[in-house]
Structure formats: structure tokens, C-alpha cells
Amino acid sequence: MLNSMKSKVATLLLVGSALLTTGCGAAIQIEAAPPAPNTTEHQDDYRQALKTLETIDQKGRAPKTGYSRDQFGKGWKDPDRNGCDSRNDILARxxxxxxxxxxxxCVVASGKLDDPYTGKQIDFLRGQRTSTAVQIDHVVALSDAWQKGAQQWSAEQRLLFANDPLNLLAVDGPANAAKSDKDAATWLPSNKSFRCDYVARQTEVKAKYGAWMTKAEHAAIKDLLTRCLT
Incomplete structure (x- = not known):
């Protein structure tokens, strides 16, 4: 699953990786995901995610003081320099x-999304009143990252994080709004079959950039990934 996602974004990541070498609410009860598809690829991904999870620091949230979207760059950028901004790259992907x-x-006018968060199909049509039906989600929310390490990152590192295809998914607009800046301890996709991939991807993103997790977040992801292997 993650392996296939990685292959799709390899080209987009190539230049971004060359530009920068990264270093870097109360918990609620969330129903566990059902077992993941029993394939070697899935099992290997989740097993690796569990190993990666153990390398991530556990700390409390830092204050949200000073956070704004502009701390991660104003709007969508083109860090891979392919002539298209990250939003259109992800829509096309x-x-x-x-x-x-x-x-x-370059500029996607229409298409169909098999939404990973809800499991439903969404017809995307570019327009002032219609574009928001499909939104580009930061798998690790910018605000969450800000409170878990990004305050200490350089402006260039935050910009790359905000435009990194590994951290971006085209998703249902209302589901994205419901997620807001919640972490895995307080929000998971309603599409249970995607939850294993979702937390594995969050783990990979946080490890790549050196962002930490809260104890509740770490525990929730560990529990879910363990269930994904059964």
C-alpha cells in the first residue's frame, strides 16, 4: 500500500529531497480498524511502521503560539519545479x-476521486463553488506539526513539509474539515479499511521530519498498527 504510494510520488519527491535534508486535546476512544488485507506488502509496511514508530520521541504539545498557515509558506508551492503547484500535482496523482x-x-479541471477517508466516490469539478468538494489534506496537520517540533524548523524545511507529496492526500472536503488539526489519538478516517495506511503514513512523515508524538498519539498508533498485523 505505502510502497505503491511511494512509487507514484517518487518523481515528485526527487527534487524536494535534494533541496533539503530533513532532521526532523484529550484522547478519545476510537473504534479499532478491522484487520488489514492479508498481503505481504501490507504486512511489511505495517511491520516497518511499528519499527519506525519506536524511533519517534514522545513529548507533550508545545504551545500553539505563533502558528499560522504562512509559517509553512503562503499557499501552494512548486518545490519539485515541474511547473505545477503541489495542489495540482496531488489532484493529478x-x-x-x-x-x-x-x-x-497542469491545472486539473475535473476528475473522480475514490476518497480514502470516507470510501465514497467524489466527482471533482474545478470552480469557485465546487472545488472544495475535494481538498488536499496534510496527513500530519500543519498545526499539529507546529506544536510537535516545527517551531524549531527553518522556513525552508516547513515549506517542504507543507508541499511534500508523502504528507498530502486528495480527500473529501467535509472529512478534511472534521479532521482539522487532530492527531491519531483524536481522529481517524471513517473508512476503516484505510486506517492502517493512514497511521503508517503519519508515522513515516513524522519520522522523516523529526516531529514528535504525544504519549496518547503514540499509544493509539501502536495499538492500531499491532491490530493491522493480526
Whole structure:
């Protein structure tokens, strides 16, 4: 699962990786995900995520003081320098049956999303009143990252984090709004079959950038990933 995602974004990550070498509420009861598909690929991904999880520091949240979206760059950027911003790169990666605005294959005009968070199909149509049906989610929310290490990052590192394809998914707009800046201790996708991949990906992102987890978040992810291996 994650391996297939990685292969899709390898080209996008290539330049971004060269640009920068990274170093870096109360918990609620969330129903556990059902067992993941019993394939070697899935099992290997979740087993590796559990190992990676143990390398991540556990600390309390830092104050949210000073946070703003602009701390991670104003709007979407083009760190891989392919001529398209990260939003359109992710729409092109995650949607199917694509059409584009104009003559260049850059600005996505329409497509269909098999939404990982809800499991439903969404028709995307670019427009002032329709674009928000599909939104680009930061798998590790920017505000969450800010409270767990990003305050100490450079501006360049925060910009790369905000535009890193590993940390971006096209998802259902309302589901994205419901998630807000919650971590895995307080929010998981309603689509239970995606939960294992979701927390494995969060773990990989936090390990890549050196962000820490709270004890509740770490425990929730460990419990879920362990269930994913049964």
C-alpha cells in the first residue's frame, strides 16, 4: 500500500529531497480498524511502521503560539519545479478520468476521486463553488506539526513539509474539515479499511521530519498498527 504510494510520488519527491535534508486535546476512544488485507506488502509496511514508530520521541504539545498557515509558506508551492503547484500535482496523482484547464497538463479541471477517508466516490469539478468538494489534506496537520517540533524548523524545511507529496492526500472536503488539526489519538478516517495506511503514513512523515508524538498519539498508533498485523 505505502510502497505503491511511494512509487507514484517518487518523481515528485526527487527534487524536494535534494533541496533539503530533513532532521526532523484529550484522547478519545476510537473504534479499532478491522484487520488489514492479508498481503505481504501490507504486512511489511505495517511491520516497518511499528519499527519506525519506536524511533519517534514522545513529548507533550508545545504551545500553539505563533502558528499560522504562512509559517509553512503562503499557499501552494512548486518545490519539485515541474511547473505545477503541489495542489495540482496531488489532484493529478490521486484522481482518475482527469481533464485539464487550458492546453497544459497542469491545472486539473475535473476528475473522480475514490476518497480514502470516507470510501465514497467524489466527482471533482474545478470552480469557485465546487472545488472544495475535494481538498488536499496534510496527513500530519500543519498545526499539529507546529506544536510537535516545527517551531524549531527553518522556513525552508516547513515549506517542504507543507508541499511534500508523502504528507498530502486528495480527500473529501467535509472529512478534511472534521479532521482539522487532530492527531491519531483524536481522529481517524471513517473508512476503516484505510486506517492502517493512514497511521503508517503519519508515522513515516513524522519520522522523516523529526516531529514528535504525544504519549496518547503514540499509544493509539501502536495499538492500531499491532491490530493491522493480526
Amino acid at each position: 490521486d484522481l482518475r478520468d482527469l481533464t485539464y484547464k487550458g492546453t497544459s497538463d
